[in-house]
Amino acid sequence: MRPLLLLTVANIKSFTRDRAALFWTLAFPLIFVVLFGSIFSGGTNERSIGYADLDATPASAQLKTAFGSVTGVKLVDGSEDDLLARMRKGEVSAVIVVPKGFGDTVAAKASPADVTVYTDPSQSQADAATRQLVGFVLSAANQAATGQPPAVVPSFQPIQTNDLTFISYLVPSILGMSLMQLGIFSSIPLVADREKLILKRLHATPLRRWQLVGSNILMRLLIAVFQTAIIVSVGSAAYHVQIAGSWLLIGALVLLGSLAFIALGYVIASFAKSEESANGMTSVVQFPLMFLSGTFFPIDAMPDALKTVARALPLTYLGDGLRQVMVDGTPFAPLWVCFAFLAVWLVVCFAIAARYFRWQ
Amino acid sequence: MTSLTTAGADPVIRVSGLQKWYGETRAVDGVSFEVPAGTVFGLLGPNGAGKTTTVEVLEGLRTPDAGDVRILGLDAVGEADALKARIGVSLQTAALYPKLTVVEVLDLFRSFYGRGRATDELVGLMDLGEKRTTRTANLSGGQRQRLSVALALVNDPELVFLDEPTTGMDPAARRALWDIILALKAEGRTVLLTTHYLEEAEVLCDRVAIMDHGKILEEGTVEDLVGRHFQERAVRFDAVDGLADERLGAMAGVSSVKREDGEVIVYTRDVAATIGAVLEACEALGSEPKNLAVRRATLEDVFLDLTGRALRD
Numbered sequence: 001m002r003p004l005l006l007l008t009v010a011n012i013k014s015f016t017r018d019r020a021a022l023f024w025t026l027a028f029p030l031i032f033v034v035l036f037g038s039i040f041s042g043g044t045n046e047r048s049i050g051y052a053d054l055d056a057t058p059a060s061a062q063l064k065t066a067f068g069s070v071t072g073v074k075l076v077d078g079s080e081d082d083l084l085a086r087m088r089k090g091e092v093s094a095v096i097v098v099p100k101g102f103g104d105t106v107a108a109k110a111s112p113a114d115v116t117v118y119t120d121p122s123q124s125q126a127d128a129a130t131r132q133l134v135g136f137v138l139s140a141a142n143q144a145a146t147g148q149p150p151a152v153v154p155s156f157q158p159i160q161t162n163d164l165t166f167i168s169y170l171v172p173s174i175l176g177m178s179l180m181q182l183g184i185f186s187s188i189p190l191v192a193d194r195e196k197l198i199l200k201r202l203h204a205t206p207l208r209r210w211q212l213v214g215s216n217i218l219m220r221l222l223i224a225v226f227q228t229a230i231i232v233s234v235g236s237a238a239y240h241v242q243i244a245g246s247w248l249l250i251g252a253l254v255l256l257g258s259l260a261f262i263a264l265g266y267v268i269a270s271f272a273k274s275e276e277s278a279n280g281m282t283s284v285v286q287f288p289l290m291f292l293s294g295t296f297f298p299i300d301a302m303p304d305a306l307k308t309v310a311r312a313l314p315l316t317y318l319g320d321g322l323r324q325v326m327v328d329g330t331p332f333a334p335l336w337v338c339f340a341f342l343a344v345w346l347v348v349c350f351a352i353a354a355r356y357f358r359w360q
Numbered sequence: 361m362t363s364l365t366t367a368g369a370d371p372v373i374r375v376s377g378l379q380k381w382y383g384e385t386r387a388v389d390g391v392s393f394e395v396p397a398g399t400v401f402g403l404l405g406p407n408g409a410g411k412t413t414t415v416e417v418l419e420g421l422r423t424p425d426a427g428d429v430r431i432l433g434l435d436a437v438g439e440a441d442a443l444k445a446r447i448g449v450s451l452q453t454a455a456l457y458p459k460l461t462v463v464e465v466l467d468l469f470r471s472f473y474g475r476g477r478a479t480d481e482l483v484g485l486m487d488l489g490e491k492r493t494t495r496t497a498n499l500s501g502g503q504r505q506r507l508s509v510a511l512a513l514v515n516d517p518e519l520v521f522l523d524e525p526t527t528g529m530d531p532a533a534r535r536a537l538w539d540i541i542l543a544l545k546a547e548g549r550t551v552l553l554t555t556h557y558l559e560e561a562e563v564l565c566d567r568v569a570i571m572d573h574g575k576i577l578e579e580g581t582v583e584d585l586v587g588r589h590f591q592e593r594a595v596r597f598d599a600v601d602g603l604a605d606e607r608l609g610a611m612a613g614v615s616s617v618k619r620e621d622g623e624v625i626v627y628t629r630d631v632a633a634t635i636g637a638v639l640e641a642c643e644a645l646g647s648e649p650k651n652l653a654v655r656r657a658t659l660e661d662v663f664l665d666l667t668g669r670a671l672r673d
Contacts, residue, residue, distance in 0.1 A: 006471040010460055017459040017495075193457075201455035201511075204419050205472040206445045360421075 003207055007215035024185060029178035029231060036170050037239040050083030050095035051075040057103025066137045094119045094130040171235035172322035173295040178227050180289055180315050183261020184282050186220055187268035191278040200360045217262055224258040245325035253325060257318040260342045263349030270356035289315045299332050317341040372397045372519055372550040378427035380413050387413040389574035395552060400545050402565035403554040410574040411554040412452055415523050419449050432519060445473060448517035452524050454508035458497035462488050462507055465496060466514060473515035486510040501528035520544060522553040526560060538563055558659040570666055577666045582659055589665050590657035592627040595634055597649035599624050600642055611637040618664055
């Protein structure tokens with residue numbers, strides 16, 4: 001075990017002293033998260049709703065408190081015209097107007113009190129969420145006003161990730177992408193070590209090849225855990241991305257995904273003759289995976305021909321699986337298919353590398 | 361340690377009929393030799409002679425196409441794993457992790473073995489103290505070579521393979537390494553080295569084998585080889601225009617004449633008569649032999665005789 005551990009430590013040192021490796025595996029994905037996070041930070045889970053209280057009675061104030069107490073809703077005060085103008089600019093996603101006389105109407109219990117809600121049906125998710133929210137608050141208000149126990153109590157199970165904003169789509173996608181890079185970039189130091197005769201020199205010691213390969217994999221898996229922690233922390237701390245699913249499933253996907261791409265890295269190392277050609281082959285593999293696997297936009301939005309390509313790419317399934325388990329994303333493929341595809345990919349790549357990899 | 365000093369009966373290295381082909385090329389073509397325990401054995405030859413391939417088969421790095429190789433009583437092919445724990449290896453090109461420091465590389469390699477020497481001791485032995493925390497990528501050629509030799513000693517091996525260990529070293533470092541190799545021998549260890557430097561072989565090696573085109577041309581002690589080829593002394597001088605080999609060969613006591621890089625070497629049993637005849641002949645041509653010198657025949661002469669080429673740095 002000691003050689004395995006020391007070799008892993010040596011690999012980690014070599015990795016952290018390599019600026020290019022650090023950039024591509026740690027800084028590059030974070031730049032994406034921060035860049036897109038800043039552009040789309042309006043799309044966080046917190047929703048701003050304009051609230052124009054034209055009545056200003058205790059009853060209307062009570063209603064305002066009820067709306068304000070809903071988590072994830074921020075009320076913005078203002079006049080009706082002002083708020084509607086702000087809604088057109090996209091600063092608030094809906095406007096609730098409580099008309100003058102609302103308090104009297106509620107007190108009289110003669111006719112139902114009127115509340116006007118402006119929504120934008122073209123923003124279907126926001127629209128539905130607002131309707132749901134208003135319905136929920138008003139039914140509670142009705143119950144309080146009439147003193148009648150409600151015949152039916154709606155049970156709300158708010159699933160925050162139903163409101164999958166772009167940034168929460170992006171965080172698991174970027175995680176998948178960075179695991180892909182971490183994996184396929186394993187080819188470069190491997191080929192470099194072979195070129196520099198380090199693999200040959202190691203072969204002249206009692207170190208076993210499984211220890212050599214094991215330490216390379218172990219090092220990459222440790223970095224994968226580190227990467228996951230950083231990307232998830234930045235996503236949730238800076239952009240309020242809620243991680244919904246089980247950590248066990250997330251861990252299993254991170255592990256399987258990393259292994260599948262490390263195996264792909266070994267396949268590249270099997271056919272690359274020099275460090276330079278390993279660099280080239282890695283780029284050739286990296287970019288289509290990055291852009292055709294639904295990392296930056298959903299696969300459903302792709303033309304059919306590209307969809308077919310996406311279906312054959314392993315990052316499609318890693319990204320899709322991560323979105324499903326982390327932010328309850330809409331599945332492109334069932335979760336078990338994601339796992340199965342990655343597992344098959346791992347086995348096939350491993351077999352190819354075992355057949356064609358040359359130590360010297 | 362007792363096993364090191366008492367293992368005199370069986371040779372540490374026994375190679376017979378070794379062959380290694382690369383496609384149609386016979387890199388090693390039927391090589392046989394033995395190396396007794398506690399001796400230094402030199403494998404000499406020009407580039408492409410098959411030295412490195414031979415050594416790499418012995419180190420368990422390559423599988424031979426034919427022949428039997430027993431090292432420390434073990435089969436170098438079938439028992440390579442057990443063998444690797446007991447030998448030390450320095451490859452022709454120092455293979456070092458570029459981003460690790462001298463101490464980190466030594467500690468790493470030390471961890472591969474069950475026994476070994478302390479890193480500090482090896483750093484001191486190889487005079488790398490000032491470079492302890494330097495990354496290997498920033499070492500000079502000679503320092504890399506020294507670190508490579510230090511790595512070969514990390515497991516306190518019974519048998520050390522050094523493939524051109526002094527290449528790239530300055531003369532001081534080269535002599536320092538000679539002392540280390542002689543110290544290894546004094547401790548009862550066996551050393552197999554390949555080298556370009558015949559002087560190095562003369563100083564260090566108990567026995568040498570001269571290899572060319574995959575075959576061993578001659579093998580024995582340095583005195584054996586020189587004595588076998590030359591009872592003569594060598595008289596050398598810069599080539600003189602108009603003084604042909606035939607003329608020189610006909611002089612008294614001269615047995616052969618060689619030319620190499622503008623110098624003439626005349627092997628003779630009668631130094632005084634030969635020098636007299638050369639001076640006379642030159643005078644007749646209105647010239648004189650520049651840089652005239654007399655010396656005993658060396659391994660260099662043997663090598664020139666065997667391969668028709670000089671082996672120089």
